[in-house]
Structures are given as C-alpha cells and as structure tokens.
C-alpha cells in the first residue's frame with residue numbers, strides 16, 4: 083500500500099488494513115520487507131523511545147526527526163506522522179508550518195487527535211492537499227482531561243457523541259480514523275456509518291484495520307499487558323538473553339575468535 087487511495091479500496095473490498103507504529107531507521111528497514119500496509123510515526127515515541135510518562139512530551143522536533151529516520155529506511159509504504167501535543171492549537175500559521183515540517187521530513191499524511199475544536203484545522207490541512215487521519219476514543223494527548231487510559235464511549239450518550247464526531251471528521255476530509263479503546267460494537271457502528279475506513283487499537287474486530295505499537299506487539303514491555311494487546315514474540319527476554327550471551331562470550335574470551343579477527 084503506498085497511497086491513501088488504497089485505504090479506501092481496502093475498505094470497499096472489506097480487506098483488513100494492517101498498520102504498525104515505527105520510530106526509527108532499523109525497524110523501518112525490517113517493516114519495509116513485510117506485507118504490513120502502512121506505518122504510523124506515532125507520538126507514542128515519547129513514551130516508548132524517550133521514556134516519558136505520556137505523549138504530551140512529544141514535540142515537533144522529536145516527531146520530525148523520527149519521521150525522517152523512518153523515511154530513510156522505508157520507501158514503499160504510506161507513512162503517517164503524528165501531529166504532537168498542541169501543534170494544531172496554535173493558530174493556522176503554526177499549524178501549517180508544523181504540517182510542512184512533517185511532510186518535508188518524509189510523511190505522506192498527518193494524524194490529528196480529536197474532533198471538537200479541531201474541525202477547521204483538519205479541513206484546512208486536507209484542503210491544502212495533505213491527507214489527514216483522525217483519532218477518536220481514547221485520545222492520549224488529552225490524558226489529563228480523560229483521567230486515565232480508560233475505554234471510551236461506554237454510555238449511550240458518549241457513544242452517540244463519538245459517532246457524531248466520526249461523521250464530522252469524515253465531512254472535514256479525513257481519509258481514515260483511528261478508534262482507540264472503544265467497545266467493539268460501537269466501533270462496528272462507526273465503521274458502518276462511515277464511508278472512510280476505521281483503524282482500531284483496542285476497538286475490537288469490526289474496524290476496517292488494526293494498528294499496534296511495534297514494541298508492544300514484539301513483547302518489549304513486560305509490564306504493559308492491556309486486554310487488547312497480543313504479543314507476537316517475547317522480544318524483551320530474547321534481547322536480554324542475546325546481550326547476556328555477548329557478555330558471557332566477552333568475559334570468557336570466546337569472542338572474538340580467530341575468524342573474527344584481522
């Protein structure tokens with residue numbers, strides 16, 4: 083997949099879309115050789131790669147540098163760059179400067195969290211020729227307002243509000259919407275109401291596609307075990323064991339051997 087048109091084609095053909103986060107050059111090179119459809123340089127980079135407690139610590143320079151590193155490793159997939167905390171709340175001029183920086187760094191599209199108060203900005207970016215991905219449900223940049231990483235849209239009022247927001251994002255020109263931590267049946271209703279595809283994380287099986295954080299699905303964080311996460315390898319222990327093996331080999335003088343020497 084290398085354009086947003088494929089996102090729509092996949093939904094039309096009911097073909098699930100696979101998206102993975104990626105923040106760096108070496109994993110971008112591996113992903114470029116897989117059949118994964120698209121890559122999100124998410125602001126989760128601030129937590130996963132920089133050790134912050136939330137995504138509010140991601141800023142434009144951080145996002146720009148990670149988008150550029152990913153783009154240098156991957157040329158065959160759609161790259162979506164996350165607009166960091168408040169970057170789209172500082173007026174149209176600042177917004178367009180930020181979008182320009184992410185696109186010039188190598189993103190093909192940007193993701194903007196939320197709907198309320200964002201619609202004018204999203205419409206302006208989309209009308210400027212930059213594809214915009216929306217993000218509803220648990221919007222991590224609002225974590226201090228939401229009061230924690232909780233499932234959203236659980237009451238009928240909240241569910242209706244989310245459906246309304248999703249429609250307004252589609253009307254504003256989004257090419258797809260991430261649905262994070264929402265009940266599966268609500269994600270199903272939103273997906274059916276919209277023409278554009280939905281990409282779920284903790285949103286059940288009825289969305290048009292799925293996104294996971296690369297390091298989470300590789301099992302790199304032993305403490306992070308939310309219900310929605312499936313780990314596809316035990317990366318933490320595998321890497322730890324390789325490092326200990328290297329250390330043993332150095333300390334026992336087994337590495338380097340004659341074949342590894344000049």
Ligand code: KIV
Pocket residue numbers: 103122123124125126127164260262283293295
């Ligand atoms: O920043 C991110 O990784 C995200 C995904 C969880 C959708 O926004």
